[in-house]
Ligand SMILES: Nc1nc2c(ncn2[C@@H]2O[C@H](COP(=O)(O)OP(=O)(O)OP(=O)(O)O)[C@@H](O)[C@H]2O)c(=O)[nH]1
């Protein structure tokens with residue numbers, strides 16, 4: 790969190806985390822397409838030719854008011870590919886909340902669990918208590934014909950009290966509900 794007292798702005802950071810190809814960038818693309826352009830900045834994406842995130846995606850939202858302060862939500866995605874561990878940690882630094890995007894693909898359960906461990910490890914190394922950071926879980930790609938059953942995903946990934954949402958990010962299903970829950974958690978924390 791960063792407060793600019795002069796401009797009465799509160800900057801809050803929400804990071805989309807999760808395994809490679811789970812749909813983090815797709816979440817931001819949908820949000821970017823849906824939100825009134827007067828309330829959001831451009832979506833900045835650093836990707837390779839294969840459309841894979843190499844460092845992060847970034848977009849700023851300006852929504853509502855908290856006690857006459859303007860909150861600005863800075864949304865980031867991390868690159869999910871295992872080799873980019875250093876980028877993930879850098880992007881996670883200073884986060885006020887995390888959206889964890891899981892992939893419902895039948896062969897992705899282990900990667901989901903590993904990415905959540907990677908998140909908790911990085912949080913700890915950055916001095917956070919992983920039990921206390923505002924966290925929302927999104928089970929994405931629910932449209933896949935052989936999607937992992939929801940209760941199995943939930944049993945493997947659910948965290949104490951963290952809200953959970955089903956999503957089909959390519960069609961926008963569940964994307965804004967996930968974002969609203971994350972914003973709500975982050976704002977109630979401050
Ligand atoms: N079937 C299906 N495909 C999806 C869904 N969401 C995203 N995808 C597809 O999954 C692929 C990866 O999506 P990205 O948003 O680039 O994934 P990412 O998590 O940003 O991946 P990295 O940047 O490599 O970590 C793309 O081809 C998306 O179109 C979904 O809900 N259902």
Ligand SMILES: [Mg+2]
Nearest residue numbers: 813814841842
């Ligand atoms: Mg990406």
